[in-house]
Amino acid sequence: MSRITADLKAFAIQYLRNPFGAAFSIGFPLLLVICFGAMFSPSATPDVHLLIQDLDGTPMSEQFIDTLNQTTISYSGTFETYMTEPTYDMNESVLQEHELSGAIVIPAGFEAQISGNQSVDIIVFLDESSSTDGVILENVDTAIVTFEASSSVSGQYVSITITEIDNGEFNFLNFFLPGIIALTIMLNCLMILASLMADYWSHGYFKILKTTPLKKWEWVLSKLIWYLVVMAVAILLLFVVGVGLFGANVTITPIAIALIVAGTLLFSSIGMIIGALAKHTDTAAGISQAIGQPMMFLSGIFWQLEEFPPIMQTISKFFPLTYLGAGLRATMLEGNDILALENLAVVVVLAVVFFILAVKLIKWKEK
């Protein structure tokens, strides 16, 4: 254990003294998130454009609309409402087309049901991934409380039914963030570790270490531990920027953590295999680029796999990054744990296979 600790400490010092390596490890994925975040997110306080459709057309529904228009909550952006005809077919594409934040539909029979002391549901169309959804709900809630307290109603009859819409506002950033986490793991563990291994060969570091009591598996384990630490820091930063700065709506789950650990093991092992076979930094960089770059673009990180031509979709199935990205997206974005577990299983199996191969193929001895 003391040998692993000693190797880990020495490696950490060297890693942190290499500003280029650290900058590439964390800086490049962070830059991608910042660029995409800036491109696909609205301003910090987006304006709210709310469409209202009154299917009841009664004094009581008009009273509710007036209440809604007069409701003011603390919001630094503009909050505007627009009326639309009852005949208008309210659906998701209408909202997307007019770049609306949401919509409220007052159902036919609104007044009759309240007058008959029956509850009535207002339909609210919302994009829950948008930062404006809370503002809209708070406004509608406040309007309902005020409306129900009025002398003409005097009772709690009105409730809200939310219809989830996808207006595309944050869609790409949400889609992108789990992918960029997978990409960060691949870049760091495959490309950097491959070059590092070759660097150890060309400098004769393995020759020196071979003469010490340090065992090969201890060296490998120490690198895996270090890259897990680097991944944890990188992913934390990606989260802070993606969620904190640009309001991306993804969550870290236990399955996501398992995928990150297994992915680190998998790509570190592949990187070490490349480095062990190449033995020269330039060759290792060339091979890892030749493997890593197609994987980066054909594994559904930047585009959905469904948009790819069938042949590309088939090719993508041979890339481990596909399963890591899909698993992370399934658990972090879609909440689809079954799909995430299926992908996790593939990543774990590949990780074990490549780890065993790495330990077998890495030779510290000259011929």
Add this chain to the structure above:
Amino acid sequence: MSNESIITVTELKKHYGDIKAVDGVSFDVKRGQIFSCLGPNGAGKTTTVEMMEGLRTPTSGKIEIFGVDVTQDYASIRHRVGVLPQDFIPFERLKAPEAIAYFAGLYGKEMTKDDVNKLLETVELVHRKDVIAKKLSGGEKRKLGIALALVGEPDLLFLDEPTTGLDAQARRNLWGLLENLRDEGRTILLTTHYLDEAEKLSDEVFVMHKGKEIARASPQKLIEQYGGKRSMIIHGCDAESIQKLEASGFSMERVQKDVKLFIGEGESVRDIVRRLDSSDILYTDFTTNEPTLEDAFINLVGGTIVSGELSK
């Protein structure tokens, strides 16, 4: 020095296709010895040593260190061995104290700051302790390599050309350090192409050329056996004196304007001077030449070593 063999090498061979890098060498190294592998570049010294260090697999033959067959179980003796490889490059982004602490951790040694400083003082590197290894000079990197080889307080040290890149003073200081280590009972196997180094330090010299053993003995024995006769260079002889010299039956040869007289078995310099005086041979002064390991090497291999290469 005891009679206990620390290293026993038997019929060791390393072939790369048709190239016989090491071709059936055998020797043993006793506890507390400084044993030098001497030879020009390409003689097979480093290949031999790297097989002993467990870095290369022999084609055939046997190597036992501390009674362990290193081709089977080098791991069990690693903690007793310190190594300075020929092409040692330190971990470039570590400072010397950090590299020492790293190796101390690998060898399971507790080292205080004072211990680290003491080791740095031993290799004369304490003034450079705040510099990352990348910025050290070639000689300083070599010194750091020696410090790392010493971290585990090894019973056996393999030093592959330890003084390459060091200036004359640093070389002499390192010789002193190696002698101290031998006095502590440690065994040192070093490879070198510096003939003076091998002569000064070694208890036993193993001369290698083209993968084979050429000779093996103490430096004194090698010199006695292969170094040739002692000689005197007589300066300032005129033509008449040279004629008299030739007529007096001296074993001699002309060296430009001077004359080289060979001192025979059982003869002393004083005997020669008496003979010169009694023959009325005039000269201004003389110098004596004792044969060195270089003379022995020249006679054995047919050339000397200049910058690592054989020069005929």
